[in-house]
Amino acid sequence: MVDQVRRFNRVVTQHVGALNERYLARSHSLGEARVLWEIGAEGCDMRSLRVRLGLDSGYLSRLLGTLASAGLIAAGTSERDRRIRTVRLTRSGLAERGILDERSDVLAHALLEQLSDEQRVRLCAAMGEVERLITAAGVAVGISDPAHPEARQCIRAYFAELNRRFDAGFDPSVSISAEDDELAPPAGVLVLARLRGRTVGCGALKFHGDGRADVKRMWVAETARGLGVGRRILADLERRAAVAGAWTLCLETNRTLVEAIGLYRSAGYREVARFSNEPYAHHWFEKHLVGTPPSTS
Amino acid sequence: MVDQVRRFNRVVTQHVGALNERYLARSHSLGEARVLWEIGAEGCDMRSLRVRLGLDSGYLSRLLGTLASAGLIAAGTSERDRRIRTVRLTRSGLAERGILDERSDVLAHALLEQLSDEQRVRLCAAMGEVERLITAAGVAVGISDPAHPEARQCIRAYFAELNRRFDAGFDPSVSISAEDDELAPPAGVLVLARLRGRTVGCGALKFHGDGRADVKRMWVAETARGLGVGRRILADLERRAAVAGAWTLCLETNRTLVEAIGLYRSAGYREVARFSNEPYAHHWFEKHLVGTPPSTS
DNA sequence: TCCATTCTCTGACTCTAGTCAGAGATATTC
DNA sequence: GAATATCTCTGACTAGAGTCAGAGAATGGA
Numbered sequence: 001m002v003d004q005v006r007r008f009n010r011v012v013t014q015h016v017g018a019l020n021e022r023y024l025a026r027s028h029s030l031g032e033a034r035v036l037w038e039i040g041a042e043g044c045d046m047r048s049l050r051v052r053l054g055l056d057s058g059y060l061s062r063l064l065g066t067l068a069s070a071g072l073i074a075a076g077t078s079e080r081d082r083r084i085r086t087v088r089l090t091r092s093g094l095a096e097r098g099i100l101d102e103r104s105d106v107l108a109h110a111l112l113e114q115l116s117d118e119q120r121v122r123l124c125a126a127m128g129e130v131e132r133l134i135t136a137a138g139v140a141v142g143i144s145d146p147a148h149p150e151a152r153q154c155i156r157a158y159f160a161e162l163n164r165r166f167d168a169g170f171d172p173s174v175s176i177s178a179e180d181d182e183l184a185p186p187a188g189v190l191v192l193a194r195l196r197g198r199t200v201g202c203g204a205l206k207f208h209g210d211g212r213a214d215v216k217r218m219w220v221a222e223t224a225r226g227l228g229v230g231r232r233i234l235a236d237l238e239r240r241a242a243v244a245g246a247w248t249l250c251l252e253t254n255r256t257l258v259e260a261i262g263l264y265r266s267a268g269y270r271e272v273a274r275f276s277n278e279p280y281a282h283h284w285f286e287k288h289l290v291g292t293p294p295s296t297s
Numbered sequence: 298m299v300d301q302v303r304r305f306n307r308v309v310t311q312h313v314g315a316l317n318e319r320y321l322a323r324s325h326s327l328g329e330a331r332v333l334w335e336i337g338a339e340g341c342d343m344r345s346l347r348v349r350l351g352l353d354s355g356y357l358s359r360l361l362g363t364l365a366s367a368g369l370i371a372a373g374t375s376e377r378d379r380r381i382r383t384v385r386l387t388r389s390g391l392a393e394r395g396i397l398d399e400r401s402d403v404l405a406h407a408l409l410e411q412l413s414d415e416q417r418v419r420l421c422a423a424m425g426e427v428e429r430l431i432t433a434a435g436v437a438v439g440i441s442d443p444a445h446p447e448a449r450q451c452i453r454a455y456f457a458e459l460n461r462r463f464d465a466g467f468d469p470s471v472s473i474s475a476e477d478d479e480l481a482p483p484a485g486v487l488v489l490a491r492l493r494g495r496t497v498g499c500g501a502l503k504f505h506g507d508g509r510a511d512v513k514r515m516w517v518a519e520t521a522r523g524l525g526v527g528r529r530i531l532a533d534l535e536r537r538a539a540v541a542g543a544w545t546l547c548l549e550t551n552r553t554l555v556e557a558i559g560l561y562r563s564a565g566y567r568e569v570a571r572f573s574n575e576p577y578a579h580h581w582f583e584k585h586l587v588g589t590p591p592s593t594s
Numbered sequence: 595t596c597c598a599t600t601c602t603c604t605g606a607c608t609c610t611a612g613t614c615a616g617a618g619a620t621a622t623t624c
Numbered sequence: 625g626a627a628t629a630t631c632t633c634t635g636a637c638t639a640g641a642g643t644c645a646g647a648g649a650a651t652g653g654a
Contacts, residue, residue, distance in 0.1 A: 001421050005405035008424035011431055012309050029640060047601070059642055061603050083601045083650045108302035114434035119525060123434075124298050126426035127305035133420040134308055137411035228416060326610060344631070356612060358633050380620045380631045600651075608643075614636090621630070 008130075024103050028096075031055075035063050036072065036089070036097055043088025045078055072096055136227035139200065141236045144192045146180040146204075151190060154202045158219035165256045166280060176278045178216045182206050189244075190217065191236055193229050200224035203233035205241055205249075213246035218260060230263050238289055247289045252281035305427075321400050325393075328352075332360050333369065333386070333394055340385025342375055369393055433524035436497065438533045441489045443477040443501075448487060451499045455516035462553045463577060473575045475513045479503050486541075487514065488533055490526050497521035500530035502538055502546075510543035515557060527560050535586055544586045549578035 024033060038044075038053055050060050064087060067073045072093035078084035089097060112120050144151045162170035183190040183204045193201035201220040205213045215237060220229045241249055251269070253260055261283060265271075269285035276284070321330060335341075335350055347357050361384060364370045369390035375381035386394060409417050441448045459467035480487040480501045490498035498517040502510045512534060517526045538546055548566070550557055558580060562568075566582035573581070 001409060001417060002402050002405040004421045004424055004428075005408060006401050008428045009401075009405070011428045031641065050601095056642060056644085057602065058604075058644080065603090081601085081651070085602065104303050104306075105299050108299040108306070111302060111431070111434050112298060114436070115430065116525060116528070119430055119433065120298060122426060123430040124301045126423040126430065127301055129419060129423035130427055131305045131308045133412065133416055133423070134408070136416065137408050137420075139411070228413060231413070328611070347631095353612060353614090354632065355614080355634075362633090378621070378631085382632065595654100597654085598652090600649100602647105602649085604645105604647080606644090609641085611638100611640080613638075615634105617632105617634080619630100619632085621628100623628075624626090 023107060024100055026103075031059075031063050032067055033100060035060070036067065036093065037100060039073065039087055039089055039093075041089065041094065041097075043086060046085045046087060049087070067093070132227060135195065136229070139193050139195045139224070139227060139229050139232060141191050141193045141232050143240075144190050144202075146183045146190045150199050151192060151202070154192060154199045154219070155217060157221065158202065158217060161219065162254070162280070166254055167256065170280060174279055176276060178204060178206060183216070188213075188216075189237075189240055191233060191240070193220070193224070193233055195224060195229075201229045201233055203237050205237050205244075205246070207241075207244060207246055211246055212248045212250060213241045213244070215249050215251040218251070225259070230260070231267065234263065234267055238287075242289050249287045249289065250275060250285070252276055252278045252284045254280050255282040321397055321404070328356075328360050329364055330397060332357070333364065333390065334397060336370065336384055336386055336390075338386065338391065338394075340383060343372075343382045343384060346384070364390070429524060432492065433526070436490050436492045436521070436524060436526050436529060438488050438490045438529050440537075441487050441499075443480045443487045447496050448489060448499070451489060451496045451516070452514060454518065455499065455514060458516065459551070459577070463551055464553065467577060471576055473573060475501060475503060480513070485510075485513075486534075486537055488530060488537070490517070490521070490530055492521060492526075498526045498530055500534050502534050502541075502543070504538075504541060504543055508543055509545045509547060510538045510541070512546050512548035515548070515560075522556070527557070528564065531560065531564055535584075539586050546584045546586065547572060547582070549573055549575045549581045551577050552579040 028036065034053060035049065038049060046060065046064065049055075050057055053060070055063075064073065064075065068075055068087075071090060073087050074090050076086045076088070078086050112123070115123060146152075146155075159170060159172055178188075182188050183206065186207070188204060188206040190202065190204040192199050193203075199221075201224060202217050203215065203219070204217040206216055207213045215234070218230065218233065220233070238249065241247075249269075251264065252275075253264070255261075264285045267287070269287045272284050272286045274281075274284050275286075325333065331350060332346065335346060343357065343361065346352075347354055350357070352360075361370065361372065365372055365384075368387060370384050371387050373383045373385070375383050409420070412420060443449075443452075456467060456469055475485075479485050480503065483504070485501060485503040487499065487501040489496050490500075496518075498521060499514050500512065500516070501514040503513055504510045512531070515527065515530065517530070535546065538544075546566075548561065549572075550561070552558075561582045564584070566584045569581050569583045571578075571581050572583075
């Protein structure tokens with residue numbers, strides 16, 4: 001398997017990587033082209049640009065300077081925070097970006113047209129699979145303070161989705177509580193799943209102290225579904241539960257959350273009789289952990 | 298499809314490409330690491346190194362200089378041609394190369410271990426598919442002079458394989474002739490398939506002048522099988538035949554060449570009665586081309 | 595209000611990658 | 625044997641990519 005990955009890396013970097021970037025950049029430097037592309041049609045602030053591209057602030061400043069003096073971008077100042085500068089593409093910047101776009105198409109075409117129809121279909125399917133799985137491998141699950149803005153936003157998105165999907169909407173104050181202090185050690189734990197800096201899911205535990213813990217706040221952002229993020233969050237929670245000495249996990253869920261129910265079933269959760277009076281729940285599940293907890297990787 | 302390819306390129310270059318090379322190089326510059334790797338365990342001459350890596354001779358000379366002064370490689374002079382310099386890895390050069398090797402393994406592991414067993418299997422399968430198809434797309438089929446060393450070597454390899462596979466060996470002088478002048482315009486045509494500078498297959502036409510042409514010298518190197526090279530060569534020959542006004546293609550083949558027979562059948566060749574007295578043949582095929590020849594891409 | 599922090603910008607660097615022209619040694623061809 | 629070609633090496637460049645330190649403006653918290 002390792003060999004396969006290495007062979008793949010080799011072939012792909014030679015045929016797609018270097019070639020690609022060099023070719024696309026052509027009239028600009030590589031850095032300029034990357035920035036031009038990353039700014040996007042709607043513009044963005046310099047800070048997020050720096051984070052997304054992982055550039056030094058001085059370097060980025062200079063890159064933007066040359067792009068601005070070439071008339072491709074217009075810089076401005078954020079209204080909310082006047083330290084932050086915003087950039088957007090000018091008309092000619094958009095045109096330039098269109099050219100990059102087109103070149104990218106040409107390059108993709110050049111690859112595809114060497115193949116038969118059947119090979120093309122197979123290539124695209126395999127590329128989709130590789131892309132999805134590499135993205136999945138980029139997801140990192142880690143503990144977070146429930147009060148952190150990131151965590152707050154994630155929980156908010158979770159509530160918003162529940163409100164959208166539940167037949168009668170969702171009001172957290174009616175539901176069983178899971179406040180900040182209940183989801184922070186030692187009472188509980190909150191984990192977030194991150195993908196390239198963006199939060200794409202969460203999950204939490206509430207320890208009961210009697211060897212039992214509730215699984216709460218299980219959620220995956222729509223953009224990250226199908227990557228196995230939910231399964232990873234759940235596995236992470238189970239590991240943490242076992243470490244904390246909670247060998248029985250309990251959870252309740254609403255009948256409209258079919259993916260979640262599927263996940264719980266396939267992860268070994270057994271449906272049990274109602275054990276709480278959560279007003280939004282239709283199903284109650286339980287799982288007894290066994291064996292020693294695997295080490296945290 | 299184009300979008301799929303572009304998304305793939307994006308994800309892969311970000312996650313595999315840049316990261317990979319930078320990480321692997323670490324203690325050396327990227328160029329040095331590439332050279333160190335490409336020299337290989339047996340050493341090679343500087344010229345082929347230059348061609349394979351596509352480097353300027355001055356630049357390569359300097360890279361080798363630094364590697365030599367670091368004691369990683371030893372330079373020498375070719376015995377056959379004293380202009381040509383050879384390089385080989387020293388003991389510590391081999392060790393250094395081993396480190397690069399190991400890092401590559403570590404990197405591959407890091408990717409795999411983020412995934413579940415099932416995902417891992419799927420990723421490897423998809424990577425294999427992408428790798429194979431991208432390699433296949435890199436194959437270029439083009440016309441060649443039969444007297445060119447490359448063509449000669451290819452035909453020689455073809456004969457060697459026939460000799461290995463035919464029950465009673467193969468002696469070209471007994472077989473129906475296909476000499477240089479018969480395979481060069483206007484009497485015929487020889488095409489070679491090339492993959493990254495290496496010849497990986499051939500095929501030829503012998504025009505009869507009555508709207509018929511023989512397909513000869515169909516061969517694909519073992520290292521390049523399963524990439525659809527044979528099919529591409531055949532399609533290329535058919536295009537050339539049609540352009541030259543030969544609308545019926547004929548060929549004979551030996552019963553041991555099962556892949557070739559499969560290819561002919563699936564490409565629309567119909568088995569017909571013996572039409573030649575080729576001593577090594579067991580099967581005779583024919584195909585009538587229809588429609589206008591597609592443009593040469 | 596003051597102090598620490600955040601954000602961008604500027605100057606001064608380093609290192610890599612790569613190009614170009616030409617010199618000198620060696621082969622090949624006529 | 626002379627002319628031409630091939631191969632490597634050296635010197636002199638350029639441009640890109642990126643780092644580091646610090647200045648100045650703006651903001652947020654005690």
